[in-house]
Amino acid sequence: MSSLNRRVHRTAARAAALAACTAFTLTEPAAAAAGSTLKSAPLAPGLYQSAYSERNDVLWATSSVGQPPAPVTDSGLVRLDPDTLEVEATYPTPLDGSDDTIEAAYGIDVDDEHNTVWVTNTRNDSIAVYSQRMGRHLATVPGVAHAREIVVDEKRDTVWATAFGTGSVVAFNTRTYKETRRVTVEGSGPTGLAVNERTGAVHATDFTHDRIIRITPGSSEPRLLPTGDGPLSIALSANGRTAYTADQGAGGVSVVDLRKGAVVRSIATGQGAKSLAPVGRSARVLVVNRLDGSVSVVDTRSGAVKETIATNALPNHVHMSDASTAFLLDKSAAGPNGEDHVSRIDVAG
Numbered sequence: 483m484s485s486l487n488r489r490v491h492r493t494a495a496r497a498a499a500l501a502a503c504t505a506f507t508l509t510e511p512a513a514a515a516a517g518s519t520l521k522s523a524p525l526a527p528g529l530y531q532s533a534y535s536e537r538n539d540v541l542w543a544t545s546s547v548g549q550p551p552a553p554v555t556d557s558g559l560v561r562l563d564p565d566t567l568e569v570e571a572t573y574p575t576p577l578d579g580s581d582d583t584i585e586a587a588y589g590i591d592v593d594d595e596h597n598t599v600w601v602t603n604t605r606n607d608s609i610a611v612y613s614q615r616m617g618r619h620l621a622t623v624p625g626v627a628h629a630r631e632i633v634v635d636e637k638r639d640t641v642w643a644t645a646f647g648t649g650s651v652v653a654f655n656t657r658t659y660k661e662t663r664r665v666t667v668e669g670s671g672p673t674g675l676a677v678n679e680r681t682g683a684v685h686a687t688d689f690t691h692d693r694i695i696r697i698t699p700g701s702s703e704p705r706l707l708p709t710g711d712g713p714l715s716i717a718l719s720a721n722g723r724t725a726y727t728a729d730q731g732a733g734g735v736s737v738v739d740l741r742k743g744a745v746v747r748s749i750a751t752g753q754g755a756k757s758l759a760p761v762g763r764s765a766r767v768l769v770v771n772r773l774d775g776s777v778s779v780v781d782t783r784s785g786a787v788k789e790t791i792a793t794n795a796l797p798n799h800v801h802m803s804d805a806s807t808a809f810l811l812d813k814s815a816a817g818p819n820g821e822d823h824v825s826r827i828d829v830a831g
Contacts, residue, residue, distance in 0.1 A: 517830035518779065518791055520810075523567040524817025525824045526560055530588045532811055532824070534564065534803035537594035538614055541809055543824065544601055546586040554586040554605060559617060564803060567824055573617030578606045585610060585622060593634045593641065593656050600641050600656075602629035609643050611659060621659045626652055631675040631715075635682065644672035644686050651675070651686045651697060651704075665697050665704055674715035678722040685740075687713035687727055694725060694738060707743045710736035714756055720763040726782065728755040728769055735769050737782045749785050751778035756798060761829055762805030768829070770797045770810070777810065779829065789830070794823050806831065 528547035535542065541562040548554035561571040575585040589602035592614065599612045603622070609629050610622045627647025634641045639656045649670035653663040671690030677683070684697040687709065694707040694716065712731025718724065725738040729748075733755055737747040752771025759768050765783040777797060779789035794814040802808045808827040815822060 518789055519828045520791055520793065520825050521567065522794060522823045522825040524819070524821035525562075525567075525569070525811075526558075526572070526821055527815060528556070529798065529811040529813060529822040529824070531590045531799045532801045532809050533590045533592045533599070534801060534809065535592045535594055535599075535614060536803075537592075537597065539564065540570070540614070541803070541824075542590060542592060542599055542614075543811060544587040544590045545822075546584075546588060546605075548586070550605070554584045557584050557586045559587060559590075559599060559601070559612060561617065562824065564807075564809070564826070567826060571617060573612065573619075575601075575603075575610070576619050576622070578603075578608075578622075580624075589629065589631045589643075591632050591634045591641070593636060595636045595639075596656055598656070600632050600634060602626070602632050602643055604629055607647065609641075609654070623654060623659055623661070625661070626650075630673050631686075633675045633677045633684075635677045635679055637679045638682055642675060642677060642684050644675050646671050646673060646689075651684060651695060653684075665695070667695055667704060667706070670695065674713065674727070676716045676718045676725070678718055680722060683722070685716055685718065685725055687716045689714055689730075692731075694727065696740065705743070707738060707740065708745055709738055710734065710745065710748055715758055717758055717760050717767065719760060719765075724782070726758055726760065726767050728758040730755055730772075733771070735767060735780055735782070747782065747785050749780055749782070749787070751780060751787060752776055752790075757800050759800045759802045759808060761802065761808075764805075766829075768800050768802070768808055768827070770800050772796055772798065777808075777827065791827060793825060798822075800827075 526545040528545040532543040541564040546557040587601040588604045650666040670688045672686040673689040674687040682699040686695045696705040710729030710732040713727035715728040734750040752774035754773035756772040757770040794812040796813040810825040
């Protein structure tokens with residue numbers, strides 16, 4: 483998106499947004515060896531995932547404070563300027579009417595067609611939808627046990643979520659919020675999620691059994707494909723023929739040929755590989771190494787780690803907004819008031 487279009491989008495968005503109440507401090511850029519740069523700002527405690535809205539030129543992030551078994555004491559959606567990392571608004575999540583606990587938001591994706599944000603309320607066994615325009619809570623949909631990841635397929639008016647607690651991958655209509663499909667693989671533990679919007683094929687990582695659950699529109703049974711040790715997150719290549727998984731146990735990324743149903747390359751990146759994102763239409767992916775405090779830039783064709791970018795402690799999730807810009811959330815609690823950080827990575831070509 484051009485700078486002019488970004489300014490136009492931002493002017494309209496700010497007119498509707500609530501006033502921001504969080505101060506921020508942008509750190510100086512940190513140059514990595516091959517030329518990528520990273521800028522960070524303290525954001526909020528309990529950060530988890532982020533998603534970029536092209537329609538509004540806004541970065542959305544989820545935060546939930548409180549580690550099990552302790553209750554969640556605060557949770558919300560944070561709306562950010564993706565260029566400055568400045569907070570534009572913060573929207574608290576509502577109470578769960580069944581037990582008066584806070585609906586704790588973790589996974590997130592945006593639906594720019596309907597101008598909404600979808601989140602997983604992992605500890606409340608539900609998903610929820612919010613308005614992008616004003617952050618208003620529109621609905622909470624129960625019945626998604628330990629909902630972890632959520633992905634919108636705008637082409638089919640569908641949102642998919644992984645239900646780790648029941649070994650299910652569940653689909654909902656993005657207009658009516660009604661459940662439309664549920665695929666359960668007994669004994670599985672679905673975590674990461676990716677959708678091929680061209681074909682409608684859905685791919686979930688089965689963390690429990692080191693495999694991918696592949697669901698296609700015309701098939702009554704899912705296909706199970708191997709991957710590396712402890713696949714937590716998944717992404718697809720631009721042509722949809724290859725899957726990449728962040729393998730937490732192995733500390734790296736698996737490259738999976740979806741036609742052959744085989745791992746064609748395993749690439750070590752660092753301890754606790756947690757999240758990953760493809761770099762545009764290239765063969766490169768960014769891999770978050772949680773325990774090493776770094777992000778690796780990996781060439782999946784050659785199997786080489788091209789660059790290692792140092793981050794704040796405990797990086798948690800990476801999301802790319804375009805072919806060269808990534809956003810990273812950490813759980814460092816290293817901000818002046820114990821906040822976690824948001825970082826923007828400008829990936830070298």
